[in-house]
Amino acid sequence: HSYFFAFGKCVPIIRGAGVFQDAIDFCIEQLDKGSWVHVFPEGKVNMTKENMRLKWGVGRMIFDSLVTPIVIPIWHIGMDDVLPNDPPYYLRLFKKMTFNFGNPIDFSELVKTLRARNATDVEARKEITDVIQNELLKLKKETETLHS
Numbered sequence: 001h002s003y004f005f006a007f008g009k010c011v012p013i014i015r016g017a018g019v020f021q022d023a024i025d026f027c028i029e030q031l032d033k034g035s036w037v038h039v040f041p042e043g044k045v046n047m048t049k050e051n052m053r054l055k056w057g058v059g060r061m062i063f064d065s066l067v068t069p070i071v072i073p074i075w076h077i078g079m080d081d082v083l084p085n086d087p088p089y090y091l092r093l094f095k096k097m098t099f100n101f102g103n104p105i106d107f108s109e110l111v112k113t114l115r116a117r118n119a120t121d122v123e124a125r126k127e128i129t130d131v132i133q134n135e136l137l138k139l140k141k142e143t144e145t146l147h148s
Contacts, residue, residue, distance in 0.1 A: 010038050019057045019125065031065040041132060045085055051140075054133045059125030068111050071132060073102035075139040077147040098147040102139045105131065 013023045027037045043055040062069060078097035083089070107128060114124045 010040070013043065013057065015043060019055075019060045021057075024057045024060060027061050028064050031061060031069045032067065034067070037061070037069075041129070041136075047085065051137065054129050054136070056122075056125040056129050058132060059128035060121075062107050062128050063111060063114070063121070063124045068106070068108045071105040071107065073105065073132065073135045073139050075100050075102070075136060075143040077143055096147070098143055100139055100143040100146060102135055105135060107131070 011023050011027055014021055027039070030037050039058055039061070041054040041058040042052045043057075046052055062071070076097065076099045078095060081095040082092055082097055084092070110128065110131065111124075114127065119127070
């Protein structure tokens, strides 16, 4: 799986290491340079397909970037049919997948507001992450309809 995700510019995050780890710092550096970063904000593979609380590292990436990045929310269904998480690990071709791209989210105003009211880093990370969570849940419902 690692080669597959590396081609998508995914950075491996260490579970349980918190929001102040090298991988998140690296992502912020990439965003500061104007590069894009692809994030799976659930923090793990969602085998149960239940709604999961997003990790606050995504909020830190946005809040701590020198230039506030634009977020493009993406929801996909069917990836686990194409590249299952159980052995044998090989691509299954001709399976149905649906990728749905949401509207861009510009956090510039929210970040300004958070800074103006002297929100703590924890408050800022949570509020930003909540916005993404809500947008992803809307996108999930839309994608399920498209996929069926």
